[in-house]
Amino acid sequence: MGKKFQKNLYLTAGFNTVSLGTGRKEFSPKNPRPNIDQYISDAGKGTLKQLTASASAIDDIVISNFMAGRFVKQGHLGAFASVIDPALEYKPSIRVEGACCSGGLGLMTSIRNVLSGLSDVSLTVGVEVQNTVKALYGADILAGAAYYAGMRKEGHAFFFPGIFDKRAKAYSEKYGAEKTRQALARWYENAILNARKCPEAQEHHNTDPNPYQTGLTTPNAKAFLPNLNVFDCSKVSDGGSSIIVASEEGLNKLGKDKSEAIQIAGYGHVVGNITVTYPDASVLETTRRAVAAAYEMAGIGPDDIGVFECHDCFTITGLLSIEAAGFAEKGKGADFVLANNIRSEGRLPTNTSGGLVGFGHYTGGTGIRQAVDVWKQLTKTAAGTQVNIDPNRPYGLTISMGGDDKSVVAIVYQRAF
Amino acid sequence: MNLNSKMNKVAIIGAAGKMGSGISLLLLNLMSNMKLKKELPSNSSLVLIDISDEALSGLYQYLRTQMVKLAEKNINFLRETYADRSDLVENGEMIDEFISESLSIIRLTTALEAAKNATMVFEAATENMDIKSTILNNLCSLVDTNCFFYTNTSSIPISTLENIATLKGRIMGFHFYNPPSVQKLVEVIKAQNTRAEVNEFALELGKSLKKILVPSNDVAGFIGNGHFIRDGLYAISEVLRLQNEYTIHGAIHMLNRVSQDLMIRPMGIFQLIDYVGIDVFQLILKVMNQSLNENLQSALIDRYLAKEIKGGQFSNGQQKDGFLKYEKGNPVAVYSIDEDRYISLNEDRIFKIVDEKLYPLADGHSPWKNLLTCSTSDRDQKLNTYFKNLWNQNHLGAKLAKNYLLRSESIGKHLVDSKVANNAEDVNAVLVNGFYHLYGPINNLFPKEKN
Numbered sequence: 001m002g003k004k005f006q007k008n009l010y011l012t013a014g015f016n017t018v019s020l021g022t023g024r025k026e027f028s029p030k031n032p033r034p035n036i037d038q039y040i041s042d043a044g045k046g047t048l049k050q051l052t053a054s055a056s057a058i059d060d061i062v063i064s065n066f067m068a069g070r071f072v073k074q075g076h077l078g079a080f081a082s083v084i085d086p087a088l089e090y091k092p093s094i095r096v097e098g099a100c101c102s103g104g105l106g107l108m109t110s111i112r113n114v115l116s117g118l119s120d121v122s123l124t125v126g127v128e129v130q131n132t133v134k135a136l137y138g139a140d141i142l143a144g145a146a147y148y149a150g151m152r153k154e155g156h157a158f159f160f161p162g163i164f165d166k167r168a169k170a171y172s173e174k175y176g177a178e179k180t181r182q183a184l185a186r187w188y189e190n191a192i193l194n195a196r197k198c199p200e201a202q203e204h205h206n207t208d209p210n211p212y213q214t215g216l217t218t219p220n221a222k223a224f225l226p227n228l229n230v231f232d233c234s235k236v237s238d239g240g241s242s243i244i245v246a247s248e249e250g251l252n253k254l255g256k257d258k259s260e261a262i263q264i265a266g267y268g269h270v271v272g273n274i275t276v277t278y279p280d281a282s283v284l285e286t287t288r289r290a291v292a293a294a295y296e297m298a299g300i301g302p303d304d305i306g307v308f309e310c311h312d313c314f315t316i317t318g319l320l321s322i323e324a325a326g327f328a329e330k331g332k333g334a335d336f337v338l339a340n341n342i343r344s345e346g347r348l349p350t351n352t353s354g355g356l357v358g359f360g361h362y363t364g365g366t367g368i369r370q371a372v373d374v375w376k377q378l379t380k381t382a383a384g385t386q387v388n389i390d391p392n393r394p395y396g397l398t399i400s401m402g403g404d405d406k407s408v409v410a411i412v413y414q415r416a417f
Numbered sequence: 418m419n420l421n422s423k424m425n426k427v428a429i430i431g432a433a434g435k436m437g438s439g440i441s442l443l444l445l446n447l448m449s450n451m452k453l454k455k456e457l458p459s460n461s462s463l464v465l466i467d468i469s470d471e472a473l474s475g476l477y478q479y480l481r482t483q484m485v486k487l488a489e490k491n492i493n494f495l496r497e498t499y500a501d502r503s504d505l506v507e508n509g510e511m512i513d514e515f516i517s518e519s520l521s522i523i524r525l526t527t528a529l530e531a532a533k534n535a536t537m538v539f540e541a542a543t544e545n546m547d548i549k550s551t552i553l554n555n556l557c558s559l560v561d562t563n564c565f566f567y568t569n570t571s572s573i574p575i576s577t578l579e580n581i582a583t584l585k586g587r588i589m590g591f592h593f594y595n596p597p598s599v600q601k602l603v604e605v606i607k608a609q610n611t612r613a614e615v616n617e618f619a620l621e622l623g624k625s626l627k628k629i630l631v632p633s634n635d636v637a638g639f640i641g642n643g644h645f646i647r648d649g650l651y652a653i654s655e656v657l658r659l660q661n662e663y664t665i666h667g668a669i670h671m672l673n674r675v676s677q678d679l680m681i682r683p684m685g686i687f688q689l690i691d692y693v694g695i696d697v698f699q700l701i702l703k704v705m706n707q708s709l710n711e712n713l714q715s716a717l718i719d720r721y722l723a724k725e726i727k728g729g730q731f732s733n734g735q736q737k738d739g740f741l742k743y744e745k746g747n748p749v750a751v752y753s754i755d756e757d758r759y760i761s762l763n764e765d766r767i768f769k770i771v772d773e774k775l776y777p778l779a780d781g782h783s784p785w786k787n788l789l790t791c792s793t794s795d796r797d798q799k800l801n802t803y804f805k806n807l808w809n810q811n812h813l814g815a816k817l818a819k820n821y822l823l824r825s826e827s828i829g830k831h832l833v834d835s836k837v838a839n840n841a842e843d844v845n846a847v848l849v850n851g852f853y854h855l856y857g858p859i860n861n862l863f864p865k866e867k868n
């Protein structure tokens with residue numbers, strides 16, 4: 001705790017592919033779709049295109065992914081780096097995994113590589129292809145993000161929705177079911193409204209005239225779960241994201257001006273115990289610790305954050321993240337959301353491209369996708385999703401979370417100087 | 418009566434046909450779930466018999482795919498039931514286990530002898546007296562006198578079948594609607610001597626299959642076809658009356674639109690005949706004509722069939738062309754028997770002229786689809802308002818609709834009077850549940866005076 005960076009760390013040249021899955025007009029489970037190598041290539045190339053330097057300026061590559069071994073029967077993703085550019089062949093490249101926090105861990109790996117001095121420019125690519133199996137079987141695969149041997153057998157058919165349903169239940173019971181449902185509905189509405197503004201988002205084509213009303217639907221335990229609806233869940237997605245982590249020297253090598261970059265002010269990387277279920281389901285304790293560490297390192301607090309990207313794998317997770325990140329006290333996250341703070345024109349624009357519920361959730365890439373979106377917001381290149389950031393609160397915060405609040409990477413960003 | 422008392426060996430004859438495959442799926446699902454709950458006698462089997470080898474292999478594929486879908490839908494129940502199976506953890510593993518247990522129940526064969534010692538038989542072979550009687554006669558020598566028989570015949574009186582074989586008291590009609598796995602309605606028909614336990618078992622089975630059972634008496638056509646065939650013949654007689662003025666294709670289009678739009682039914686009468694199959698319509702018509710003293714026949718139907726215009730469906734469920742030609746399930750042309758070709762709805766002005774005769778729709782009209790999702794009381798009120806307004810209209814479409822509604826009502830009443838149905842409620846239940854009408858033919862929704 002209280003550690004400071006020995007050098008400045010910059011992020012630049014972020015890129016997100018389309019998040020492909022149900023909701024996108026071009027998606028049909030029957031149509032052929034891009035493979036995982038295509039997504040690695042598309043995402044990486046999206047970043048390289050923004051550089052004046054050639055790919056040989058990249059010192060190492062990190063590929064973050066959760067379960068390609070089961071979704072597409074592919075391991076050894078590190079060795080796919082050269083599909084992005086032949087110049088990457090024979091460079092150090094590694095795949096990292098930490099469930100849905102894989103993207104956050106990818107960034108952390110690049111950060112460490114640059115801090116160590118071994119790299120000046122580290123390329124992080126996050127990717128997942130999940131539409132290869134029906135959601136019912138995908139649930140079995142994703143259950144690997146929890147303690148499989150100890151928890152899968154007793155779990156719900158869809159597994160993670162069952163776990164987060166318990167969190168929604170705990171929160172509702174503690175703070176009121178009606179208020180909770182209304183806040184989840186507003187969360188859903190925000191996700192859809194923001195996704196419509198983002199051409200890559202999975203819900204970009206959503207035409208629901210009243211997403212809030214949809215969000216208010218009373219959950220049906222028989223059809224799905226007692227406290228969550230299907231649209232309270234993040235989406236099943238294919239896609240990839242990519243961004244560069246660089247030192248000052250690295251930025252220079254790439255020919256990138258600081259105006260095109262953001263800077264890391266602090267991070268927290270905290271990992272809980274996967275073999276146990278924490279007693280209070282109404283809080284995200286690991287997330288709380290990770291964010292606190294990031295604030296401490298950056299020397300700031302929640303009141304300094306102007307834009308927020310959280311891991312809303314379910315609408316309820318979004319609500320709990322608001323509290324874990326200190327934007328509202330325990331039990332007041334719902335009120336915070338109901339007061340429209342999270343909207344793009346609100347006090348704390350949150351998940352400006354739709355988040356996991358609206359943009360989509362290609363699990364291994366989501367942590368990178370969040371960094372890309374904050375980079376766009378802080379460099380004012382977010383096009384249709386651009387929000388105004390209060391100059392008195394110039395920081396961006398991302399939370400990348402794996403499993404049931406077990407692996408968490410929280411990062412605080414600011415404009416590069 | 419205990420369900421599993423007859424589940425030792427169930428045989429389905431004509432199992433690979435349209436109806437047989439659906440019935441096979443229903444019984445396989447029932448038996449598989451009983452097996453899962455350890456309620457099925459050990460070594461129980463479902464023997465699926467058909468003369469077509471090729472169709473049987475298609476049947477196996479169909480059952481497998483459909484059972485997987487059902488298992489996926491039923492995953493919560495599977496997870497509960499397999500809770501103590503530590504070797505089964507994932508959804509996929511449980512579904513695989515369930516499917517392999519399920520498929521191990523079935524035996525596919527072309528040999529009728531495989532039905533030896535069956536405890537229950539479903540007969541769903543081709544609608545032909547000779548075929549059915551041969552099958553039933555042969556079966557009688559293969560099974561003992563405790564075997565119950567259920568036949569899916571659409572038109573042959575069950576008592577006739579009861580007499581041809583030594584089936585006295587052991588057979589009854591169990592008449593599914595197409596497709597059996599989806600349609601909720603089953604008409605159950607006792608023959609003259611059907612024993613009480615055969616009927617009781619049918620009711621028990623129907624309940625387990627989650628069907629709505631309506632008793633019909635043993636008169637050719639029963640309630641459903643009894644109404645449908647006469648309803649169709651009425652539409653044809655109207656076409657013949659109107660064809661001079663509006664051409665035959667114009668008149669067919671007119672009656673089709675009147676029956677769908679103005680009478681607020683799910684599909685027009687000629688589309689429905691196409692759906693059932695013009696050949697099937699004729700077959701049932703013939704059987705009804707043989708046993709009823711009513712002169713039920715149609716030269717027009719015979720003429721279409723002579724041109725090989727048959728309707729019905731392709732094996733993938735797609736509609737074949739009949740009176741109407743279809744694109745993506747929607748009518749786009751009408752066959753003119755006079756010109757010997759399909760005439761597109763855009764091609765001939767007559768269709769436009771006809772359409773104009775049907776409008777305006779009376780106030781309060783809502784399409785069938787919209788009313789389907791209303792509450793019953795709401796729907797009845799809307800229908801009542803609409804029919805009142807319809808009765809005050811005087812254009813050709815309104816007249817045709819009113820006369821047609823009254824004809825449908827009188828067919829319904831005739832079914833009660835001639836003791837095919839026990840009461841008006843049963844007639845209505847068949848039309849509502851088997852034909853998806855929003856109102857029974859015998860109702861209090863429209864004013865009763867004739868125009």
Ligand SMILES: NC(=O)c1ccc[n+]([C@@H]2O[C@H](COP(=O)([O-])OP(=O)(O)OC[C@H]3O[C@@H](n4cnc5c(N)ncnc54)[C@H](O)[C@@H]3O)[C@@H](O)[C@H]2O)c1
Pocket residue numbers: 430431432433434435436437466467468469472541542543544545548552569570571572592593594595693697
């Ligand atoms: N199609 C409908 O809408 C419908 C609705 C209700 C009832 N029914 C009745 O169901 C029965 C079957 O009709 P379908 O439409 O399924 O017909 P179908 O032609 O699709 O199926 C009949 C099956 O019986 C098989 N078959 C013929 N002779 C056989 C024999 N000797 N032994 C074993 N199998 C034999 C055929 O190979 C065929 O697979 C008929 O009695 C029919 O009246 C049909």
